[in-house]
Amino acid sequence: MLVLALAVASVAGADESQKWLERMNQALTTLNYDGVFSHWQGGKVETLHIIHRVQDGAVTERLVSLDGSGREFIRTGSELACYLPDQRTVLVERQPPATLLLGSLPNFEAATSEFYEIKAAKSTRLLGRRAQLIVVNPKDQYRYGYRLWIEESTGMPLRTELCDGHGRVIEQVVFASIAWPTHIPDSAFKPDLSADSFRWLREESGPLAAGGTPMLWTALKLPPGFRMSVRAAQKMPGARYPVAHLVFTDGLASVSVFVESHTHVSHALSGSTQVGSSSAFTTVVDGHPVTAVGEVPPETVQLIANSMKAESRASAPARSPFDSAIPPLDPTPLQLDLAHGPVSALH
Amino acid sequence: MTNEELESQLSAMFDDELPEPECELLARRLARDEALKARWGRYATIGAVLRMERGVRTHSGLVRAVSVAVAAEPSVLATARARELVRPAVRRWWQPVAGAAVAAGVAFASIVWMRSEAPGAPGAPEVAQVQPAPAAAVARSTAPDSYVVPTVDPTATGSTPPFIPPAELADYVVAHSEFSAPLLRHSALSSLVTADPGTGNAASAPTGGDNDQQK
Numbered sequence: 001m002l003v004l005a006l007a008v009a010s011v012a013g014a015d016e017s018q019k020w021l022e023r024m025n026q027a028l029t030t031l032n033y034d035g036v037f038s039h040w041q042g043g044k045v046e047t048l049h050i051i052h053r054v055q056d057g058a059v060t061e062r063l064v065s066l067d068g069s070g071r072e073f074i075r076t077g078s079e080l081a082c083y084l085p086d087q088r089t090v091l092v093e094r095q096p097p098a099t100l101l102l103g104s105l106p107n108f109e110a111a112t113s114e115f116y117e118i119k120a121a122k123s124t125r126l127l128g129r130r131a132q133l134i135v136v137n138p139k140d141q142y143r144y145g146y147r148l149w150i151e152e153s154t155g156m157p158l159r160t161e162l163c164d165g166h167g168r169v170i171e172q173v174v175f176a177s178i179a180w181p182t183h184i185p186d187s188a189f190k191p192d193l194s195a196d197s198f199r200w201l202r203e204e205s206g207p208l209a210a211g212g213t214p215m216l217w218t219a220l221k222l223p224p225g226f227r228m229s230v231r232a233a234q235k236m237p238g239a240r241y242p243v244a245h246l247v248f249t250d251g252l253a254s255v256s257v258f259v260e261s262h263t264h265v266s267h268a269l270s271g272s273t274q275v276g277s278s279s280a281f282t283t284v285v286d287g288h289p290v291t292a293v294g295e296v297p298p299e300t301v302q303l304i305a306n307s308m309k310a311e312s313r314a315s316a317p318a319r320s321p322f323d324s325a326i327p328p329l330d331p332t333p334l335q336l337d338l339a340h341g342p343v344s345a346l347h
Numbered sequence: 348m349t350n351e352e353l354e355s356q357l358s359a360m361f362d363d364e365l366p367e368p369e370c371e372l373l374a375r376r377l378a379r380d381e382a383l384k385a386r387w388g389r390y391a392t393i394g395a396v397l398r399m400e401r402g403v404r405t406h407s408g409l410v411r412a413v414s415v416a417v418a419a420e421p422s423v424l425a426t427a428r429a430r431e432l433v434r435p436a437v438r439r440w441w442q443p444v445a446g447a448a449v450a451a452g453v454a455f456a457s458i459v460w461m462r463s464e465a466p467g468a469p470g471a472p473e474v475a476q477v478q479p480a481p482a483a484a485v486a487r488s489t490a491p492d493s494y495v496v497p498t499v500d501p502t503a504t505g506s507t508p509p510f511i512p513p514a515e516l517a518d519y520v521v522a523h524s525e526f527s528a529p530l531l532r533h534s535a536l537s538s539l540v541t542a543d544p545g546t547g548n549a550a551s552a553p554t555g556g557d558n559d560q561q562k
Binding site: 230245247249254255256258273275276278280282291293294295 | 519526527
């Protein structure tokens with residue numbers, strides 16, 4: 001009886017913890033906040049100031065480096081600008097007007113809890129506020145874990161850590177101060193510097209080859225719990241040919257695989273690398289350069305990249321535009337409303 | 348053209364089955380028509396979405412990737428199918444992806460603000476080194492206004508061998524960031540505004556947080 005009670009309690013505990021994480025996602029995407037945080041990664045620590053406002057469905061934000069470079073990025077309406085005073089350059093990109101407010105949220109399905117242990121640990125005080133520590137432990141070596149200190153009244157993560165399977169911290173963000181102003185004026189989102197004499201560079205948008213890539217790629221083998229969630233073709237800047245972009249996820253972690261359409265022997269680089277907290281692995285499959293990238297341990301991207309396999313569209317059976325490798329669903333229930341983001345299990 | 352015919356043309360174009368003259372006409376129309384652009388974007392998204400299980404994640408980046416096609420010169424869109432694309436002279440960076448709070452910023456700025464630790468002069472030829480390359484030179488794109496590619500950090504811990512990723516890898520990392528969990532995107536803010544070496548403070552690894560056994 002006690003065992004059963006404990007089991008029930010732990011399941012309830014996991015659900016409760018997941019609710020904390022959902023609250024955190026909501027906070028990050030919907031609240032006004034203004035704070036200073038330090039970020040530790042790769043042996044270096046930086047201090048940054050972030051201001052984030054959601055008003056009438058539009059997100060405005062500004063991030064400023066406080067470490068002397070003077071760099072900042074500002075997102076207002078449909079435009080994103082990166083100010084680089086050290087290079088006397090501003091990079092600007094214009095985004096579509098119907099900017100999605102709701103981005104990707106982790107899928108806390110039953111499958112996720114099969115590969116992660118999510119539990120609430122102690123409640124503590126940070127910045128004079130009560131915060132709940134939520135621990136996400138990976139159950140195998142293919143994924144990373146998280147430790148999140150979530151402020152109880154707002155759901156804002158006051159401190160976050162990305163950890164490997166041994167508990168070693170890979171990356172850490174800690175707020176030194178934070179406020180949630182009801183109103184943030186537009187003036188708060190003006191850059192600190194005058195960029196009139198700077199060089200302004202607008203985004204380069206290359207056209208996408210219609211119809212995507214000639215080959216359909218898939219992974220013959222995936223780490224437990226990973227499944228394909230996206231298959232798209234993208235035009236990479238400066239690239240001549242479209243690149244297949246597949247995303248594999250276990251619900252929490254995700255890995256992108258990029259496969260170049262045309263075989264070429266040029267750089268043919270291969271090997272592992274770390275870019276920030278992302279692991280990357282590049283190899284060649286049937287002459288096509290394949291690169292896997294994700295916030296996962298190096299062996300995960302290596303496994304996935306090495307298992308990629310192609311089948312030619314020509315030899316594949318006739319497919320609908322929606323790639324019927326999976327039996328097509330009746331599309332009507334999806335009711336995709338791109339202005340409001342996806343219908344997800346969280347809503 | 349009725350909506351139905353338009354849909355069918357869009358679908359055919361998306362599936363690479365529309366003859367080129369019609370493709371060009373449709374592309375021109377797409378360039379003018381916001382609603383049509385959105386619909387085109389939905390084709391790409393719907394396809395991706397149908398392959399997902401529940402808890403669908405719609406990424407504006409998918410819409411974006413397709414919509415940039417029609418934002419460009421219509422003739423280029425048609426041309427792209429049959430001919431090589433002229434490599435733009437302007438430096439490249441990956442456009443950010445909209446989405447949750449900081450997603451766009453991460454995607455966009457991280458490409459620019461990869462750590463720059465370059466002693467090399469700007470304009471040095473790009474060097475892609477296969478590991479190991481302990482004395483590797485700085486890798487920079489030849490375009491003078493390109494973003495800086497990360498270099499080997501001699502003080503970096505970790506078991507991965509020194510490897511200088513080319514700019515393509517930086518592109519991929521940014522394109523991937525759209526799909527990172529919001530937590531990681533939020534954490535990755537620091538990648539955006541990386542201080543130059545010398546201004547960033549070296550710090551020892553933080554301890555693994557409070558002991559979560561305590562209650």
